[in-house]
Amino acid sequence: MDDEVILKIEGVTKDYGSVKAVDNVSFSINSGKIVGLLGPNGAGKTTTINMILGILDPTQGLIEVFGKNLKDGRSKISKSINFAAVYAHMPANLTVWQNLYVFGLLYEVKNLKEKIKYLLHEFDLERFSDTKAGLLSSGEASRLNLAKAIINNPRLLLLDEPTASLDPNISQLVRQKIKEYVEKTKTATLWTSHNMQEIEAVFDQVFFLSHGKILLSGNPKTLPSEYGKKDLEELLITVAREPLSFGS
Amino acid sequence: MSFTRVYAIFLRQVFLIKSNPTRLATIFLWVIVDTIQWGFISEYLGSLGQSTFSFITVILGAIILWEFVTRTQHGLMRGFLEDIWSQNFINYFASPLEIKEYLAGLVITSIVTSLSGFWIMVLIAGLAFGYNIFKIGLFLLPFVSILFVFGIAMGIFISAIIFRLGPSGEWLGWPVPLVLSIFSGVYYPISTLPGVLQIVAKLMPPCYVFESIRSILSAGTFSTDLYVNLVIGASLAMISLLMTYKFFIGIYHYNLKTGAIARFNAEAL
Numbered sequence: 001m002d003d004e005v006i007l008k009i010e011g012v013t014k015d016y017g018s019v020k021a022v023d024n025v026s027f028s029i030n031s032g033k034i035v036g037l038l039g040p041n042g043a044g045k046t047t048t049i050n051m052i053l054g055i056l057d058p059t060q061g062l063i064e065v066f067g068k069n070l071k072d073g074r075s076k077i078s079k080s081i082n083f084a085a086v087y088a089h090m091p092a093n094l095t096v097w098q099n100l101y102v103f104g105l106l107y108e109v110k111n112l113k114e115k116i117k118y119l120l121h122e123f124d125l126e127r128f129s130d131t132k133a134g135l136l137s138s139g140e141a142s143r144l145n146l147a148k149a150i151i152n153n154p155r156l157l158l159l160d161e162p163t164a165s166l167d168p169n170i171s172q173l174v175r176q177k178i179k180e181y182v183e184k185t186k187t188a189t190l191w192t193s194h195n196m197q198e199i200e201a202v203f204d205q206v207f208f209l210s211h212g213k214i215l216l217s218g219n220p221k222t223l224p225s226e227y228g229k230k231d232l233e234e235l236l237i238t239v240a241r242e243p244l245s246f247g248s
Numbered sequence: 249m250s251f252t253r254v255y256a257i258f259l260r261q262v263f264l265i266k267s268n269p270t271r272l273a274t275i276f277l278w279v280i281v282d283t284i285q286w287g288f289i290s291e292y293l294g295s296l297g298q299s300t301f302s303f304i305t306v307i308l309g310a311i312i313l314w315e316f317v318t319r320t321q322h323g324l325m326r327g328f329l330e331d332i333w334s335q336n337f338i339n340y341f342a343s344p345l346e347i348k349e350y351l352a353g354l355v356i357t358s359i360v361t362s363l364s365g366f367w368i369m370v371l372i373a374g375l376a377f378g379y380n381i382f383k384i385g386l387f388l389l390p391f392v393s394i395l396f397v398f399g400i401a402m403g404i405f406i407s408a409i410i411f412r413l414g415p416s417g418e419w420l421g422w423p424v425p426l427v428l429s430i431f432s433g434v435y436y437p438i439s440t441l442p443g444v445l446q447i448v449a450k451l452m453p454p455c456y457v458f459e460s461i462r463s464i465l466s467a468g469t470f471s472t473d474l475y476v477n478l479v480i481g482a483s484l485a486m487i488s489l490l491m492t493y494k495f496f497i498g499i500y501h502y503n504l505k506t507g508a509i510a511r512f513n514a515e516a517l
Contacts (some may be wrong), residue, residue: 016506016507047507053342055504055510057504075345079344086396091334092334097268102260106340106344107346108252108344155362156499
């Protein structure tokens with residue numbers, strides 16, 4: 001089951017006029033794997049995620065999810081995808097329960113009320129069930145985002161800096177929750193992050209983007225030594241500052 | 249088309265109204281104020297110069313029906329704006345929700361809110377001013393239907409404009425009914441307008457409704473012309489609905505190309 005290709009991206013490019021936000025990017029993710037998409041701000045990470053979510057059309061290239069072209073059946077395919085992003089908050093004027101109920105309906109989740117009860121318990125949100133999402137702290141709001149992100153038992157999970165702006169304790173708890181979930185369900189996960197500790201602790205593989213291109217890929221634990229750097233942070237800073245020396 | 253997802257969009261609007269009942273003001277407050285104000289104005293005008301012409305019958309009926317168009321357009325637009333204000337587009341459009349399901353959910357919301365306002369106006373006009381809109385007879389149903397379809401079309405059109413121009417586009421949306429009322433023969437026959445504007449008026453579905461109502465109320469009988477008006481008005485309303493729907497879908501696809509859905513609040517001009 002781990003060998004099943006869940007997401008395959010081939011030659012994907014996104015142009016904004018003369019600017020190439022993503023330039024001929026190709027990679028794939030198998031089930032049960034957590035893959036990191038790394039790079040400096042503006043590298044094209046979020047653009048890539050938005051194209052996989054179907055809210056941004058690629059200029060060219062192919063995005064296949066579960067072996068199907070995303071372009072040919074976005075709505076059907078999206079039933080088994082979900083995401084959480086630091087910039088995509090749940091509607092602030094609905095309560096935690098109302099948000100999960102509305103999004104559960106959008107994903108046509110079976111036994112929805114039971115599922116919400118489970119998620120509220122799992123993400124320690126029971127006492128906030130009737131609290132409006134806008135009144136939650138950053139940590140609570142992140143947990144709500146994650147609860148929504150797995151409400152449909154996705155086979156492909158996209159996480160855009162899910163732990164950004166969280167304190168180390170909450171950040172570690174959130175990381176742990178996601179890792180447990182992926183191990184249990186064999187969900188393929190694409191995750192962007194700037195947190196080196198997180199990258200080394202959680203990711204099976206990383207792709208390093210700069211100026212829209214993938215410059216490096218490999219196991220985050222062995223990559224630094226392969227390039228003669230003391231750790232991942234030093235390697236990533238070098239790639240960001242000298243992209244040309246990495247085959248850009 | 250998934251009815252569960254259409255229901256989700258409608259339910260979100262219900263939750264919003266429940267969470268803060270001040271939203272009820274947009275459904276009821278203005279229609280109540282307009283009905284009362286125009287009821288008194290009509291009574292005053294009727295009392296001038298021993299007039300035998302029933303201003304209440306003509307003006308209040310027109311006000312109720314035009315308010316219905318206004319509330320329908322605003323109802324749809326307001327639902328759309330709620331999603332803009334709460335920065336909800338990424339979450340919505342990254343889900344299996346299709347654009348036609350999203351619009352269908354907003355249309356159902358608009359049906360419920362505009363009909364609620366309509367019945368309140370009918371009730372106040374009857375109780376306070378003795379006006380019975382059902383005097384128009386069975387024609388009321390097709391008239392209301394034409395106005396409803398046109399109101400939905402305008403709601404979709406304005407939402408598409410906002411979708412294209414960004415959140416500040418809403419300022420173009422609120423006064424639209426007022427502008428359209430000039431050409432729609434709501435308060436006066438379109439023969440009052442200069443020649444060029446009469447041509448514009450004849451492209452407006454509501455113009456056929458209001459001209460017909462005046463004809464029914466002044467002649468007291470139903471003529472063949474009324475049926476012709478109905479067919480033209482209904483055809484124009486359906487055409488405007490199809491065109492605005494296509495326009496909205498076009499803007500949606502444009503936004504998918506530019507990335508405006510993902511960063512909508514940055515005002516994608």
